[in-house]
Every structure is written in C-alpha cells, then in structure tokens.
Amino acid sequence: MPDGEDAPRSDGPAAQEIWSRVKRRLRAELGEDVFASWFGRLELEEVVDGCARLSVPTRFLKSWIESHYVDRVLTVYRSEAEGIERVIIGVRSTLGRDAAPPRRPIESARAPGGPVGVAVEAKPFALPPAEEQKPDTGDFGSAPLDARLTFESFIIGRSNALAHAAADRVARHLGEQALYNPLFLHAGVGLGKTHLLHAIGHEARAQGRRVIYLTADRFMYGFVASLKAQTSLAFKERLRGIDLLVIDDVQFIQGKQIQQEFGHTLNALIDSGRQIVVAADRPPADLESLDERVRSRLAGGLVVEVGSLDEQLRISILTTRVAAVKALHPSFDVSPSVIAYVARAITANGRDLEGAVNRLLAHATLTGSAITVETAETAIRDLVRNREPKRVKIEDIQKLVASRYNVSRSDILSERRTAAVVRPRQIAMYLSKVLTLRSLPEIGRRFGGRDHTTVLHAVRKIEKALNEDHALNDEVELLKRMLQE
Known part of the structure; x- marks a missing residue:
C-alpha cells in the first residue's frame, strides 16, 4: 500500500480480503487450536483512519485477546496493510447504535409441534424476543434455556437415536447416583447437540432438580470475574451445590488455572454423585488443548457421537x-x-x-x-x-493408513524403525499436513510426541516420492479421496 494512502474501509471488499489474510496468517502462526479458541469469532467491523475495529461476542474474549494477543494481531495486520496503526477490540452488543442487534443462531430456534433433530425457527427472519437480547451483565449465573428446545421438539433418526436416548435417560433419572457420569455428547455444527443439552436442562428442572447450564465462555468469564472480585470460593461452592451441571462447547475452555478449576469441579460433582453433561465438537481424546486429566475424566463416562444427518x-x-x-x-x-x-x-x-x-x-x-x-x-x-468439505481428523488418517498398509495404529505411533512401519508413518504425517490445519508441532505430538522436524522430514520425503513414483501417487490420492468422502 503506498505511503499516505488510507487503509480501505470495511464497506468495500478490499478491507475484508485483507482481514481474511490476517486471519489465515494468525491461524498458521498460532495453530488451529489456539485460533479456534480465541479468534474463531473475532470479526472486522470497520477500518477508519488507520484504526481497525474488531469485535467479539463476549467480554471475556475481549479481555483475553487484549491481554495476550492484541500486539500479535496488530503486527500481522500491519504486515498486510501498512495503513493500520491501531487495533481496537469491542464486544459486538456494545459497539454502538449502528451495530446489528444479536440474532438467534439457527441451531437455537425450533418450531413447535413435532420432534426436531436440528433446530427450525417458527418465524423466519424474526429477531429473538426482547428479553433474550439483553447484553451480558458480567454476573455469573446459569445461561437461559431456550423454551423451544425440548425432547418433544427433537426429530429422532438413526444418527442421533443413541444420543437422544442417553440424554432422555439422564434427564429423567431420579436415583441417588448419576447415570453415565459424565455424559459427553460430541458432534459437528448444526447436528442437534445443543438442542439435547437444553432439553436435558428443561426436563431436569421440571423435576425440581437444581440445574446450571453454561457455555465454555460463560464458565471462563465467571471464574476470572470471581478471581478479580475475590469471590472464587462462592463461585466454586455454587457450582458444587447443584444437581446437574451442563456445559456446552467445552473445547473452548482455555488457560491452565481455569482448566484446573474445571477439573476440580468435575471431580467434586462426580464424587458426590451429581450429574454432569458436556458437549463438544469432538470426542475427549481429540481435545488436545485440554489438560490430560480433564480429558481422562470426561472420557470416563458415556461418550456418544451425534452423527451426520442421513x-x-x-x-x-x-x-x-x-x-x-x-x-x-x-x-x-x-x-x-x-x-x-x-x-x-x-x-x-x-x-x-x-x-x-x-x-x-x-x-x-x-x-x-x-x-x-x-x-x-x-x-x-x-x-x-459453499458446503464445507468434511473435516479430516489426524486419528482417522492414522487408522486408515494403518489399515491400508497392514500395520496397527500403535505401530505408527511407536518408535519402530522398520521399513514396513516407517513408510506408512510418513504417509500419515504427510496426509495430516495437507488435509488438516494442524501445525507441524501439533502433528508431531499426535504421532507419539515427535519433534516438528521429524514431521517436516517425512512430508518432504513423501512429496519427493510422489513426483517419482506414480503408483505411490495414485495410492496417496486414493487415501485422500477416502478420507474426504
């Protein structure tokens, strides 16, 4: 950008294209887990007089990014647009009179009359009721449950029947000991896991049980706010004095101290026979950003996938x-x-x-x-x-390559150096690099704790072999198609 030229305003395509490049660079530099946790919902609002105004949906995200990443965002932004001098982060609900009122996510709107596995909204294009548009006050408490997300409004099919049955059983269980504790539901976006969480909360409350429903953001914000206000003991006691704790999007829980407190809360509730229901976008074993003890605790109950819609x-x-x-x-x-x-x-x-x-x-x-x-x-x-391609997981790559080459997944993760194992391992590393957004260090950790230079060596070796060996090239292309179908 020439000196003295203003940065493009966000009402034109140029500024949004620059912002897309900034996000791609942040994703590459920070890794997929960090980017998804903290920058996935960071949006560009406008660029005026060299100032890029960004927004996030919660004050906790605003505070965390300002404390830990704002300098990095500014540096990357300047490398893409020389006219940017400042970066300001705001909360979307408080950006000003011109900010659009918050819209209800499609997943959280349902039509009455008949079970619905994925949400439908009774009034298309309508905004949520006024009482549901209130901004977050910062006070810790249970998030509201959507009155339309019940078991009666959930459509049951083969892909979600087990998840529905487990959720229904947990919600209606009145025994002294909890069932399937914790119940862990995982699915991609728009497949109905949040619907089931709300339905569990409604049914449990109807039976007089004390329920707290939280998103990961709200849990983290509540914990940090209690530390600042020196009321962390009351925060912990409130969480541990309930009958049912429901937490959505647990993959976003970040920070060593917060994860430790989350783990302590899980242990305290489970040991006292209280029910916990957790949802995420992947199974516990794939939540690499979570503490290993937390992952182990989450995997110790019933883990159910809400499958794709047939x-x-x-x-x-x-x-x-x-x-x-x-x-x-x-x-x-x-x-x-x-x-x-x-x-x-x-x-x-x-x-x-x-x-x-x-x-x-x-x-x-x-x-x-x-x-x-x-x-x-x-x-x-x-x-x-514009349908997004299937998300490929490193675990799926390892399993498919192991099966294809007649070795076990544990062989691929092991230190064995025989030719029968080394080549499949290198192919799996190569596919992990080209089919996922994981960084080289992350891939190395998923392959038995190897160094990123080992992954880089494997990727380069397979790339060279693909140019020289047509049979191997055809084999790898077949593996790619199988993983992306």
Whole structure:
C-alpha cells in the first residue's frame, strides 16, 4: 500500500480480503487450536483512519485477546496493510447504535409441534424476543434455556437415536447416583447437540432438580470475574451445590488455572454423585488443548457421537420445517419432490437445511411463483456450492493408513524403525499436513510426541516420492479421496 494512502474501509471488499489474510496468517502462526479458541469469532467491523475495529461476542474474549494477543494481531495486520496503526477490540452488543442487534443462531430456534433433530425457527427472519437480547451483565449465573428446545421438539433418526436416548435417560433419572457420569455428547455444527443439552436442562428442572447450564465462555468469564472480585470460593461452592451441571462447547475452555478449576469441579460433582453433561465438537481424546486429566475424566463416562444427518432424517426435518412455515404463510407450498431434492443436495447440517427453507420462502413470496425442483435448485445454489468439505481428523488418517498398509495404529505411533512401519508413518504425517490445519508441532505430538522436524522430514520425503513414483501417487490420492468422502 503506498505511503499516505488510507487503509480501505470495511464497506468495500478490499478491507475484508485483507482481514481474511490476517486471519489465515494468525491461524498458521498460532495453530488451529489456539485460533479456534480465541479468534474463531473475532470479526472486522470497520477500518477508519488507520484504526481497525474488531469485535467479539463476549467480554471475556475481549479481555483475553487484549491481554495476550492484541500486539500479535496488530503486527500481522500491519504486515498486510501498512495503513493500520491501531487495533481496537469491542464486544459486538456494545459497539454502538449502528451495530446489528444479536440474532438467534439457527441451531437455537425450533418450531413447535413435532420432534426436531436440528433446530427450525417458527418465524423466519424474526429477531429473538426482547428479553433474550439483553447484553451480558458480567454476573455469573446459569445461561437461559431456550423454551423451544425440548425432547418433544427433537426429530429422532438413526444418527442421533443413541444420543437422544442417553440424554432422555439422564434427564429423567431420579436415583441417588448419576447415570453415565459424565455424559459427553460430541458432534459437528448444526447436528442437534445443543438442542439435547437444553432439553436435558428443561426436563431436569421440571423435576425440581437444581440445574446450571453454561457455555465454555460463560464458565471462563465467571471464574476470572470471581478471581478479580475475590469471590472464587462462592463461585466454586455454587457450582458444587447443584444437581446437574451442563456445559456446552467445552473445547473452548482455555488457560491452565481455569482448566484446573474445571477439573476440580468435575471431580467434586462426580464424587458426590451429581450429574454432569458436556458437549463438544469432538470426542475427549481429540481435545488436545485440554489438560490430560480433564480429558481422562470426561472420557470416563458415556461418550456418544451425534452423527451426520442421513437422508431420511433430513427429509423429516425439512417436512417439519415447511409445515411450521406454512402455518404462518398458507400460500407457501413445497411438494415432496422438492423436499426430496433439497434433502439430497444439502447434507452438511441442519443449519443449511434451515437456510434452504428460508430461501424457498423468500423466492415464493418475492416472485409469487410456485416452488419447483428447478426453482429450488436456483434458490439453494449457494448452499450447495459453499458446503464445507468434511473435516479430516489426524486419528482417522492414522487408522486408515494403518489399515491400508497392514500395520496397527500403535505401530505408527511407536518408535519402530522398520521399513514396513516407517513408510506408512510418513504417509500419515504427510496426509495430516495437507488435509488438516494442524501445525507441524501439533502433528508431531499426535504421532507419539515427535519433534516438528521429524514431521517436516517425512512430508518432504513423501512429496519427493510422489513426483517419482506414480503408483505411490495414485495410492496417496486414493487415501485422500477416502478420507474426504
């Protein structure tokens, strides 16, 4: 950028493109775990007079980034845009009168009447009720439960039947000892795990049990705030004086002291027979950023995956969603053939299904034309085109390569140096580098605690071999396809 030229404003594409490059560099420099925990929800609001105004959804994130990473963000930003002189971080709900009011995430809005495995919203495009738009006061307490997220509004399919049954059993259990403690649910975004957490909370409270529902952000903010106010003892006692603790997005819990307190809380509640329910985006063994003792404690109960939505479940969700919208817009008519097409075209998660119904409604109301398969194809084209590829895990890579080359996963992680083990290990390291966002040190740790230089050597060796050995190249390409399907 030439000297004296103002940094591009965020109302044009240039500033957002620069911000995208900044985020990519932060991800590469800090690693996927740190980036996802602290920068995944950091957004660019505007660039004015050399000042980049960024925002996060909670005051805890604002405080943490300002204390630990703001200089790094500024340095990276300046390397991409010389006109940037300052970086200011604010909380989105308090950025000013022009800030958009918070919108309810699609996952947390459900339509009444019929079980729903993935949330649907009764009033498309509507903002949440005023009482749910109140900003965080900073006081520690249970987060509110969404009244629409109940067991009755959850659609059950083969992919989520076990998770639903376990959640229902835990919520209704009235014995002295907790069941499946802790119950750990894990799934990707938009598959209904948060719905189940809210449903458990509602049912348990209906039976008179003392329930606290927290997101990881709220737990961390409450703990840090109690330390500052010198009320940490009351914070701990309140958590340990309940019947049921529900924590969502546990993968975001960061900080050695916070993780230690979380581990102590888990131990105290489990040892006293109190129920704990935890949700994350991956199983305990894959939560590398968590303390090993915490991971072990979480894995000691019942770990259940909420699987991907199969086609029949997607059809059921779409049918329920369309019926809810039709109750509000009687002229909105979607045929079974259109629903079947959308269910086949959109496979990622329930949020995309929600977006598809909203697009069909917009098309019908704005154009006044009937919804056919052809018009549906046009309406949802962006959802189909922009679907995120399957997230590949290092553990999956290790298992597939081990199976393909007739060795065990423990062989790949071991110190064995025989040719039958070294080549599969190097291929697995190479695939981990090209198919995941993990850094070389992180990959090394996942391969038996190896140094990052070992991973780099393996990657370079396989890259060279792929250029020279066509059979190996075909084999590796096949492995890539198998992992990404």
